[in-house]
Amino acid sequence: MIDIKRKIQKHLPWFIKHGTTRIVFLIGPYALKVPNVFRWKCFLRGLLGNMDERLWFKNSPADWKLKMAPSYLCLFGGFVLIAGRAEPIDLEDYQELDIQSFHPLPMDKKLMNFGRYDSRIVLVDYADSRQFCSGCEQIFKCKKVVDLK
Ligand SMILES: Nc1ncnc2c1ncn2[C@@H]1O[C@H](COP(=O)(O)OP(=O)(O)O)[C@@H](O)[C@H]1O
Numbered sequence: 499m500i501d502i503k504r505k506i507q508k509h510l511p512w513f514i515k516h517g518t519t520r521i522v523f524l525i526g527p528y529a530l531k532v533p534n535v536f537r538w539k540c541f542l543r544g545l546l547g548n549m550d551e552r553l554w555f556k557n558s559p560a561d562w563k564l565k566m567a568p569s570y571l572c573l574f575g576g577f578v579l580i581a582g583r584a585e586p587i588d589l590e591d592y593q594e595l596d597i598q599s600f601h602p603l604p605m606d607k608k609l610m611n612f613g614r615y616d617s618r619i620v621l622v623d624y625a626d627s628r629q630f631c632s633g634c635e636q637i638f639k640c641k642k643v644v645d646l647k
């Protein structure tokens with residue numbers, strides 16, 4: 499059943515997906531991510547998630563960016579994030595995935611948080627609420643280490 503849904507999603511020009519903290523409108527080549535308005539705490543986390551995702555994408559070195567669906571623009575303090583639309587992956591793709599290779603990006607390693615973008619497997623959700631505060635500082639530290647190499 500889940501597989502059928504994934505296949506349908508691939509072929510529809512628009513589709514709506516629900517995460518815990520965000521609702522995602524898949525429209526053509528874009529994913530518009532808005533905070534989940536149905537629960538206050540989720541809404542707040544959704545705002546932070548949208549802001550953080552853009553921050554991570556903007557500040558990451560090129561090789562990290564290849565592991566993320568692109569986050570192009572974060573509008574209105576996190577109310578809308580415009581990202582590149584990735585295709586859903588299936589269980590086989592997921593089982594072959596080297597999850598460690600996504601380190602140090604923030605990640606909740608569920609299948610639904612990965613997608614295929616430009617024929618690569620990428621994270622579509624890299625806003626892990628456990629890292630809302632520390633993650634931002636960490637990214638700049640890690641970036642410096644990468645730049646110095
Ligand atoms: N860039 C994207 N391209 C395609 N699908 C996406 C994208 N971002 C999110 N999704 C879909 O929307 C779902 C919810 O988005 P997600 O970012 O995981 O929200 P949450 O932070 O609430 O978990 C994801 O599980 C995924 O299926």
Ligand SMILES: [Mg+2]
Pocket residue numbers: 517518606610611623
């Ligand atoms: Mg998610």
